[in-house]
Amino acid sequence: MKTLKTSVLASGFSRLKAPRWHLGALWVSDVRAGKIFRIDLDGKVTIVADVPDRPFGLGFLPDGSLLVASMTRRLILKLGAEKPVIHADMADVASGYLRDLAVARDGNAYVTSFDADATGPDGFASARVLLTMPDGNIRSVADNIAHPNGLAITSSHNLLVAETLGNRLLEFKIGSDGGLLHRKVFADFEGMSPLGICGDAEGAVWAAAARQSLFVRVQPGGRITHRVHVPGRHAVACQLGGQDGRTLFCLTVAANLNDYPNLYDYPNRQQTARVEIATVDVPGAGSSVRLAEIGSH
Template identity: 40%
Template sequence: MATQKPTLFADNFMFLEAPKWRDDRLWVSDVFDHKVCALSAEGHPKTFLYVPNRPSGLGFLSDGSLIVVSAKDRKLLRYFPGSQLVDYADLSKHATGWLNDFAIDEHDRIYVGNFGYDFAGGEERKTTSLHRVDPDGTIEEVADEVDFPNGSVVIDNGRTLLVAETWAGRLTAFNINEAGRLSNRRLFADLGKRQPDGICADAEGAIWAGVYNTGEFVRVLDGGKITDAVQLEGFGISCTLGGNSGRTLFMTAFIGTEGDMAAGKRNSAIFTIDVEVPAGA
């Protein structure tokens, strides 16, 4: 298994989730600071959006507009450059917990997960459902009994959805049919005691996953073999591939303890490594 030493890209954030590379910038949600930021290729941040109900998952539709999770009120918001945030979909009558992360397929269908229970309030852990949001506003439940769905990505030319089930320590795959419905739920990787958070895919269909409880970032193949690992202090949160060649892995982490997190310390940072296999198409 290959290991690399990461390089600091940017710091002084609160809790960074859902990084995405787009238009030569790194977009990321600073969840506890209620902001969506974009960073230049040199790591200089600029605040783009304020999301009072906590931003989380990010993604781009085919027209270039940005979709942002507003977690606490269980909405998806849409942002066109130069305009204001507007409501895109209201899942408050569908999701049983705060919205979390999502993936977008080539037809602009959004597959979004939620906590499933009052995680912040200490409610007993429960499974939940995935929902698909279509461009025409249709919302449909597409999978149930999912254990804290977190990072998600569409691979195999739009034929497969992968979801990190954090507390179950696994990556789960689903087939996507032409209508956007999911079937053939199966285990992509059993990560044991590792708790996967945000994920991304490379051009070979391997998955890079931030591991929340160990502070690692691992590259894992279908079947569970780990080929590469990066060790950081604290908590591994999320990752994406980008940069000029698509071979820079951007990793968000919280360097410190859960007490530091609860105290609002600005210990979240972005680190990078260079990888051999670039981002998937």
């Protein structure tokens, strides 16, 4: 097993989520600050948009338009030159706050939703992966998931879901109508709960370990090949990108988050979130547009 170290690319954020590599830069949402940021490889930070209603998951449509999941309003917004417009209203199908977002090459957008207070089989039954299609069709495509968080779409057009309280990654085949088929376990984790995820060119997945100072690369079946330690930090999400696709962007936050049971009530004044980077052996799959599709939160 190989162990990697990180360096800090950018810091001073509140609560970062959903890293996406697109058009030569990293795009992230800051849930607490209510902003979308673009971060260049030299660490320059640009505010892309203000989204006050807790922006979470990010994804890019085939035409390059940026989508963002608004947690509390349960909307997917499309950002343009003017103010954000509603791309999809998920209120009637969402079981709770919206989380991560992944956009497939045909423009179908998947988003995770669950009630943070729900536990056990009854509560997990309402946790869902939701789909919104370019024609406006909205529906639930998977349920009974123990807190679905990070999403990743692979080069073989499968959807991976981080089942955080199930301590595993699930894999679905994406059907011709956008539905999710052939549910199976991609990898089980022992003593580890996956959060944000991203895939690489060899079919392995990088995952942030919830409330741990650790990112891991896992192969189908569960074999861990690489670890990235971030001492004194908590791993949140990751994304592959950079000029050759071999830069692993790691979103982290100070480990004292354990003092705040509800992560979304984390004091905004404590801006301890940052982006760290490590160089990996295997790149992300495909072009910059493809990399945007296979990222996670």
